[in-house]
Amino acid sequence: MRTAHRVEKVRTAEAELMARLPDGALMQRAAAGLAAACADLLPRVYGSRVVLLVGSGANGGDALWAGARLARRGAGVHAVLLAPDRVHTAGLAALTGAGGRVADDPFDVLATADLVLDGITGIGGTGGLRPDAVPVARAARGSDAVVVAVDLPSGVEADSGEVRGEALRADLTVTFGTHKPALLIDPARTCAGTVRLVDIGIGPYLPSVPEVEALHHADVARLLPRPTAGSDKYRRGVVGIAAGSARYPGAAVLAVAGALRGGAGAVRYVGPAADAVIARFPETLVHAGPPAKAGRVQAWVVGPGLGEDADAVRDVLASDVPVLVDADGLRLLDPDAVRARSAPTLLTPHAGEAAALLGRARTEVEAARLASVRALADRFGATVLLKGSTTLVADPGTGVPVRADAMGTPWLATAGSGDVLSGLAGSLLASGPAARDAASAAAHLHGLAGRLAAARGVPITAQEIADALPAAWRGVRDPG
Ligand SMILES: NC(=O)C1=CN([C@@H]2O[C@H](COP(=O)(O)OP(=O)(O)OC[C@H]3O[C@@H](n4cnc5c(N)ncnc54)[C@H](OP(=O)(O)O)[C@@H]3O)[C@@H](O)[C@H]2O)[C@@H](O)CC1
Numbered sequence: 063m064r065t066a067h068r069v070e071k072v073r074t075a076e077a078e079l080m081a082r083l084p085d086g087a088l089m090q091r092a093a094a095g096l097a098a099a100c101a102d103l104l105p106r107v108y109g110s111r112v113v114l115l116v117g118s119g120a121n122g123g124d125a126l127w128a129g130a131r132l133a134r135r136g137a138g139v140h141a142v143l144l145a146p147d148r149v150h151t152a153g154l155a156a157l158t159g160a161g162g163r164v165a166d167d168p169f170d171v172l173a174t175a176d177l178v179l180d181g182i183t184g185i186g187g188t189g190g191l192r193p194d195a196v197p198v199a200r201a202a203r204g205s206d207a208v209v210v211a212v213d214l215p216s217g218v219e220a221d222s223g224e225v226r227g228e229a230l231r232a233d234l235t236v237t238f239g240t241h242k243p244a245l246l247i248d249p250a251r252t253c254a255g256t257v258r259l260v261d262i263g264i265g266p267y268l269p270s271v272p273e274v275e276a277l278h279h280a281d282v283a284r285l286l287p288r289p290t291a292g293s294d295k296y297r298r299g300v301v302g303i304a305a306g307s308a309r310y311p312g313a314a315v316l317a318v319a320g321a322l323r324g325g326a327g328a329v330r331y332v333g334p335a336a337d338a339v340i341a342r343f344p345e346t347l348v349h350a351g352p353p354a355k356a357g358r359v360q361a362w363v364v365g366p367g368l369g370e371d372a373d374a375v376r377d378v379l380a381s382d383v384p385v386l387v388d389a390d391g392l393r394l395l396d397p398d399a400v401r402a403r404s405a406p407t408l409l410t411p412h413a414g415e416a417a418a419l420l421g422r423a424r425t426e427v428e429a430a431r432l433a434s435v436r437a438l439a440d441r442f443g444a445t446v447l448l449k450g451s452t453t454l455v456a457d458p459g460t461g462v463p464v465r466a467d468a469m470g471t472p473w474l475a476t477a478g479s480g481d482v483l484s485g486l487a488g489s490l491l492a493s494g495p496a497a498r499d500a501a502s503a504a505a506h507l508h509g510l511a512g513r514l515a516a517a518r519g520v521p522i523t524a525q526e527i528a529d530a531l532p533a534a535w536r537g538v539r540d541p542g
């Protein structure tokens with residue numbers, strides 16, 4: 063699992079460790095890791111042209127010390143000083159002592175650079191790149207050089223993943239000690255490129271509960287149900303799907319398709335699309351409705367393609383089992399009914415639906431995804447899965463890390479893809495895990511299924527995502 067901590071926690075941990083070490087030791091660890099990562103990227107260090115973008119803080123110091131190491135190995139290193147009067151003096155002395163130089167003209171050296179180290183700002187930066195840094199950052203990005211961000215891409219908000227102005231998009235980010243939330247959450251994450259973590263020894267001083275966590279295959283594998291010899295279909299869990307309408311029967315079929323691949327022992331469909339569901343999936347138990355009369359289930363999914371059937375939403379929310387609400391269900395739900403529930407509730411909005419639930423603009427939700435998912439979870443007292451290029455899963459209250467999942471691919475943005483996800487997540491929910499675990503496992507499997515279905519770079523249908531789910535289970539359980 064990758065974990066990310068807030069700046070305040072990183073600074074506290076660094077201070078505790080620094081008090082036990084000689085002056086500058088942590089920066090040397092950071093610079094050594096950074097220089098090694100740069101050396102790995104360059105065909106050869108000797109003779110390569112490296113440009114350092116150096117801001118006013120210790121982030122610039124890291125870049126200068128790493129630049130000194132590369133200069134000692136024969137690289138031609140130029141430093142572009144964005145705040146010459148506040149430069150890290152020891153770092154600059156080390157660079158010049160190793161044969162590096164301060165650039166006379168940033169654009170000249172950037173035009174021929176092989177590698178640019180972005181040390182403008184790290185965890186101390188806020189508010190996007192400043193006006194004097196913008197043309198330099200654009201020239202770096204527009205050059206043929208590979209761009210390596212020091213700790214964070216400059217211009218992003220470390221704690222929230224917001225980008226409030228312009229940021230410098232990197233090919234690789236070398237981060238120190240722990241990930242920062244911005245490296246796991248869009249839109250900042252997309253500026254980071256590949257992320258490499260350098261251990262500088264602060265791990266023991268960081269809180270055990272991070273701000274954000276991202277699950278690996280093995281973490282997800284542990285969340286997936288495994289039937290035992292004593293399991294029957296009821297013990298494995300029955301998931302009820304209240305979805306579809308005369309107008310949108312396909313949503314019911316796709317939600318059932320996801321649910322059948324989610325590990326529940328049986329899928330019970332309730333609603334007006336029973337014929338379409340049975341025609342495609344004869345193993346489904348169908349009932350015309352209402353949900354309250356359909357028979358026992360261990361979890362409900364309500365909403366995909368539901369149209370205007372507010373009664374179905376009300377019925378399902380009145381049940382005493384875990385409930386997932388998606389799509390039309392999110393529009394029709396009564397917030398008080400959600401808050402009054404004692405069994406878990408999982409809401410699965412995309413940014414537009416989240417914006418409607420919060421009474422904000424969609425662009426606001428997209429710009430501040432971490433704050434938005436937490437606000438929704440708190441407002442509804444429910445687990446929330448916010449869809450997007452990274453999926454976020456939050457529980458209400460503080461002290462529980464938000465889960466971020468970047469397994470998805472842009473090809474997943476296709477009609478019906480969300481219906482498959484709700485069926486899948488509901489099916490996992492029926493087998494008994496916490497809503498947060500069911501939601502994050504579902505997001506990961508759904509993302510991997512999308513990747514597998516689109517493996518040859520071709521457009522995919524929602525049905526193909528559902529069909530790839532068994533391969534995604536195998537991929538997660540046996541990544542071999
Ligand atoms: N502590 C340690 O032991 C270790 C720390 N390490 C490294 O230190 C980094 C943190 O260093 P830091 O605290 O000096 O902050 P940093 O990110 O360099 O920015 C500082 C200054 O930038 C300015 N500024 C703000 N916003 C800005 C903007 N948008 N555009 C331009 N400038 C802006 C602002 O000054 P202002 O101009 O506002 O007065 C602020 O004071 C960390 O990310 C890691 O790389 C590693 O070596 C490991 C050991």
Ligand SMILES: [K+]
Pocket residue numbers: 121180181182183184211212213214215216
């Ligand atoms: K940086």
